[in-house]
Amino acid sequence: MKKIEAVIKPFKLDEVRESxxxxxxxxxxxxxxxxxxxxxxxxxxxxxxxxxxxFLPKIKIELVLTDEMVDAxxxxxxxxAHTGKIGDGKIFVSSVEQVIRIRTGETGxxxx
Numbered sequence: 001m002k003k004i005e006a007v008i009k010p011f012k013l014d015e016v017r018e019s020x021x022x023x024x025x026x027x028x029x030x031x032x033x034x035x036x037x038x039x040x041x042x043x044x045x046x047x048x049x050x051x052x053x054x055f056l057p058k059i060k061i062e063l064v065l066t067d068e069m070v071d072a073x074x075x076x077x078x079x080x081a082h083t084g085k086i087g088d089g090k091i092f093v094s095s096v097e098q099v100i101r102i103r104t105g106e107t108g109x110x111x112x
Contacts, residue, residue: 018080
């Protein structure tokens with residue numbers, strides 16, 4: 001089993017969710033986060049004063065999948081989150097040792 005964490009632009013969330021749904025992903029967790037990478041933030045004007053926004057709003061999507069579904073999910077995220085501009089985001093894939101469904105006590109892939 002693998003865990004995919006993707007950090008994307010907020011306005012791309014619906015497209016990414018729909019793409020993942022189409023390939024059979026039936027559950028994910030979404031978190032509103034802030035951060036920066038090469039984009040480094042930007043300057044804004046508020047009530048006549050200029051200030052720097054260091055952390056930009058992003059969306060973090062987390063999902064745990066079987067090994068067979070990982071490549072399709074990564075591809076779906078890339079295609080639907082891509083704008084070609086700086087700040088499109090990142091995808092992290094890591095191994096998951098164990099999954100337990102709290103309600104039923106199921107473990108392993110049946111708990112996903």
